[in-house]
Every structure is written in C-alpha cells, then in structure tokens.
Amino acid sequence: MPAIHLVTELPGPKSRALVARREAAMPSGAAKLTGLAIAHAHGATMTDLDGNTVLDFAGGIGMLAVGHTPENVVAALQKQAAELVHMCSIIATHESAVLLAERLNALAPGPAPKRTALMNSGAEALETAVHICRASTKRQGVVVFEGAYHGRTNLTLAMTSKFNLFKKGFGPFAPEVYRLPFPTMYRRPPATTEAEWIDWHCQQLDHSFTAYVDPTHVACVVVEPVQGEGGFLPAPAAWLRKLRALCDQHGMLLVADEVQCGMGRTGKLWACEHAGVVPDVITTAKSLGAGMPISAIVGRADVMDAPHPGGLGGTYSGSPMACVAALAALDIITAPAFLARANELAAMIRARLEALQARFPRLIGDVRGLGPMLAIELVKDPATKEPWLEATQAVNAETLTRGLVTIRAGLYSNCVRLLPPLNLTDAEVSEAMDVLDASVAAVAGRLGAA
Numbered sequence: 001m002p003a004i005h006l007v008t009e010l011p012g013p014k015s016r017a018l019v020a021r022r023e024a025a026m027p028s029g030a031a032k033l034t035g036l037a038i039a040h041a042h043g044a045t046m047t048d049l050d051g052n053t054v055l056d057f058a059g060g061i062g063m064l065a066v067g068h069t070p071e072n073v074v075a076a077l078q079k080q081a082a083e084l085v086h087m088c089s090i091i092a093t094h095e096s097a098v099l100l101a102e103r104l105n106a107l108a109p110g111p112a113p114k115r116t117a118l119m120n121s122g123a124e125a126l127e128t129a130v131h132i133c134r135a136s137t138k139r140q141g142v143v144v145f146e147g148a149y150h151g152r153t154n155l156t157l158a159m160t161s162k163f164n165l166f167k168k169g170f171g172p173f174a175p176e177v178y179r180l181p182f183p184t185m186y187r188r189p190p191a192t193t194e195a196e197w198i199d200w201h202c203q204q205l206d207h208s209f210t211a212y213v214d215p216t217h218v219a220c221v222v223v224e225p226v227q228g229e230g231g232f233l234p235a236p237a238a239w240l241r242k243l244r245a246l247c248d249q250h251g252m253l254l255v256a257d258e259v260q261c262g263m264g265r266t267g268k269l270w271a272c273e274h275a276g277v278v279p280d281v282i283t284t285a286k287s288l289g290a291g292m293p294i295s296a297i298v299g300r301a302d303v304m305d306a307p308h309p310g311g312l313g314g315t316y317s318g319s320p321m322a323c324v325a326a327l328a329a330l331d332i333i334t335a336p337a338f339l340a341r342a343n344e345l346a347a348m349i350r351a352r353l354e355a356l357q358a359r360f361p362r363l364i365g366d367v368r369g370l371g372p373m374l375a376i377e378l379v380k381d382p383a384t385k386e387p388w389l390e391a392t393q394a395v396n397a398e399t400l401t402r403g404l405v406t407i408r409a410g411l412y413s414n415c416v417r418l419l420p421p422l423n424l425t426d427a428e429v430s431e432a433m434d435v436l437d438a439s440v441a442a443v444a445g446r447l448g449a450a
C-alpha cells in the first residue's frame with residue numbers, strides 16, 4: 001500500500017483555513033514553506049487536517065533522523081511527563097541531563113576528556129560555543145565561511161552568510177566575525193580540477209590569516225562539515241584537515257557545527273568522522289531531540305570548563321522532557337543497524353538522483369551530499385551554472401501537490417534537499433523518488449528544460 005494517500009487537493013480546505021488563521025495571528029515574517037496544517041505524524045508520514053497523508057522529506061529541516069513519534073521516544077516522554085516536566089538545572093539536578101551529558105561525552109570523537117553543556121536550540125548552542133571558546137582562549141575573533149548557516153540570533157546571524165533571506169534589515173550584527181571562502185566543488189572555475197580547487201582553498205586559508213585577521217586574535221573557527229542551508233556542500237577532507245592543522249598551530253579552537261549534518265545524517269554519527277578530523281567543540285541539536293527542543297555543546301573538558309561558574313545556563317537548559325527524548329533518540333541512532341540502514345538509503349537515493357540527472361541534464365546541474373544527506377542543484381544552463389530559483393520553487397510545489405514534502409536549500413535557493421527519516425523502508429524510498437521524478441519531469445516540460 002502506498003504511503004501517500006490524498007483525499008483532497010494539497011493544501012486542502014482545513015489546512016488553508018488554519019493557515020489563514022495563522023497568518024492573521026502571527027507575523028508575516030515568520031518563515032513558512034508549505035500551506036499544510038498537520039494533525040499527526042508517525043515515521044516518515046504526516047497526516048493533515050483534511051486526512052491527507054504525505055511523505056515527509058523535510059523532517060522539520062533535518063530534525064527527525066529517527067522519524068516522527070518513535071515508540072521509545074513517545075514512551076519516555078509519557079513516563080517523564082507523569083513524573084517531572086521541568087527542573088531548571090540552575091536550581092537542581094535531574095538524572096536525565098547527567099545521563100545525556102555522559103553519553104554525548106563518550107560518543108564525541110577524540111581521546112580527550114569531554115564535557116557537555118545543554119541548551120535549547122541550534123543557534124543557542126552556537127552562541128554558547130563561541131562564548132566558551134572566547135573564555136578559553138581570551139581572544140575575540142570568530143572565523144566562519146561563505147554559505148554558512150548558524151542561526152537567527154544576533155551573533156549567529158553575524159555568523160550566517162546568506163544576507164537577503166536571513167539578515168536584511170536586522171543589523172547591526174555582532175562584531176569580530178570574519179568570513180572566508182568555502183570550497184564549493186560544483187562552482188569551481190572551469191578547467192580547474194577538484195584537487196587544484198581544494199589546494200587553492202588551503203592556500204587561501206594561509207593567505208586569509210594575514211589578509212583578514214591575525215590567527216592570534218581568533219578564538220575559534222566554526223565550520224559545518226557539510227553545509228546544510230548552504231546547499232548540502234561537504235567540506236573536503238583535506239581542507240578540514242588543513243583547518244585542524246592551522247588551529248593547532250595558532251591556538252585557535254575548531255568548532256564543528258553539526259546541528260544539521262550530525263546525529264547520523266551523513267551515515268556516521270558525526271559528520272566530521274568522515275574526514276578523520278577531531279574538533280575541539282561540536283554543536284549538535286535537531287535530530288538529537290527527535291523533535292524536542294534541545295541542543296548540546298560537546299567539547300574538550302579544559303575548553304568547556306573555561307567560563308566562570310554560573311556563566312552558562314538557561315531556564316529550560318537540560319529540561320527532563322527534552323533529555324529523555326534525546327536519550328531515547330540516541331538509543332536508536334547509535335544502534336549499528338541504524339547507521340547501516342542510513343548508508344543503504346544513501347546508495348538507493350543517490351542512484352535515483354543520478355538517474356534523474358541523466359534524464360534531465362539541462363536542469364539538474366549537480367547531485368551531491370555525504371551519505372544520505374543529498375540534494376540536487378537546479379540550473380538554467382549546465383555550462384553557465386546559472387541558478388534556477390523558479391524551477392526549484394516549482395519542483396518543491398510539484399512534489400507537495402503529489403504528497404511529498406521537499407524543501408529548498410543553497411546560497412541561491414536553487415537546491416532541492418532531502419532530509420527524510422533515516423529508517424525509511426525501501427517502498428517509501430521508491431515512492432518518494434517516483435514522485436520526485438514525476439515532479440522534475442513536469443517542471444522540466446513546463447519550463448522548456450526537458
């Protein structure tokens with residue numbers, strides 16, 4: 001039986017009515033990618049108010065590696081809700097937070113002893129990571145990269161790259177943030193090999209630490225091992241290793257922002273494992289909480305202990321509800337069969353995307369990602385690589401009409417990114433890819449790119 005089951009057009013009348021109330025009650029600036037209103041969800045499927053069941057390949061923007069409402073997460077939440085909903089960890093300690101910190105400390109790469117601070121969102125984790133690195137190094141500078149997305153608070157907006165969508169009208173932004181180029185393989189100059197492009201970027205790092213900021217001023221270098229919002233761009237392993245070496249040489253701390261690419265999304269628990277690079281600090285969130293708002297900063301104990309006692313905290317940090325959900329999610333994600341399945345999915349989905357690119361070479365400029373974290377980039381012309389925003393919006397709209405939720409990504413908003421649960425069935429993969437095929441075919445036909 002297919003997973004997608006549609007009884008009205010999408011969005012249906014009840015979704016439209018609730019979204020209209022949302023628009024009247026909430027600010028128009030609040031981001032909204034679809035007109036769906038959801039009643040309940042399980043695994044890879046969501047059912048809307050009209051009774052339509054759709055496949056969810058947006059996963060709350062990468063929040064649901066374990067899928068919607070896994071049984072063990074729901075059971076842990078129900079049990080916890082009956083016992084203790086909230087315990088502000090500034091006031092007293094609850095075992096779930098300690099267990100989660102112990103667990104993340106043990107899972108983080110590298111032999112150094114670790115500490116974990118718990119927060120509520122990805123942006124808060126990034127802000128806190130920067131505070132910790134500044135306290136540890138007694139330096140101010142923060143190095144980030146083109147295409148980066150780190151959140152929407154003032155400091156993380158300063159660290160985020162794309163201006164028009166995220167930053168317009170919101171400045172001034174926090175100072176002491178230095179942005180360097182990111183090695184985007186697809187957009188390398190013609191006649192340059194991948195190896196030459198990576199070499200150029202490694203040399204550019206040396207140059208940048210003279211041209212833009214002195215390394216002795218830099219507290220931390222913050223990098224997404226695979227850029228998420230930036231368009232699913234894996235950082236080349238050699239370049240990440242060069243960053244690690246420069247950090248070691250100059251006493252800068254390396255922060256891996258794994259809010260989107262971590263927790264199994266790339267087929268390994270941590271994306272930085274692919275390059276064999278051990279960061280000093282890792283930020284994690286999204287899939288860690290299986291839908292509950294929680295983030296963590298996991299780092300070397302000597303670095304994490306730098307802030308003065310009382311310097312870190314928050315009313316909700318380490319909430320028992322979020323912590324038991326995270327512990328249950330980790331039970332799923334750390335089971336070897338889970339990552340094995342994620343890698344099977346990677347092979348299946350990549351094969352389908354490459355076949356689609358072979359059918360529509362004028363439209364699909366690139367198929368890329370790491371493991372099952374995969375996207376396609378849509379262009380007007382594969383030779384000029386001119387981004388095709390309208391085609392991307394059209395593909396997202398087509399898949400939605402047919403019952404598959406997909407979202408865009410990329411500096412030019414011209415990538416369709418896939419963030420499904422990592423325990424999909426073969427049948428769900430085939431069904432979703434069939435919808436994507438049909439949607440791309442429809443858009444290519446309509447826009448003259450077939």
Ligand SMILES: Cc1ncc(COP(=O)(O)O)c(C=O)c1O
Pocket residue numbers: 061121122123124126149150151152224228229257258259260261285286
């Ligand atoms: C890499 C990365 N860092 C930070 C964030 C911010 O997370 P949040 O939306 O939970 O603040 C995101 C969110 O998409 C992200 O992808």
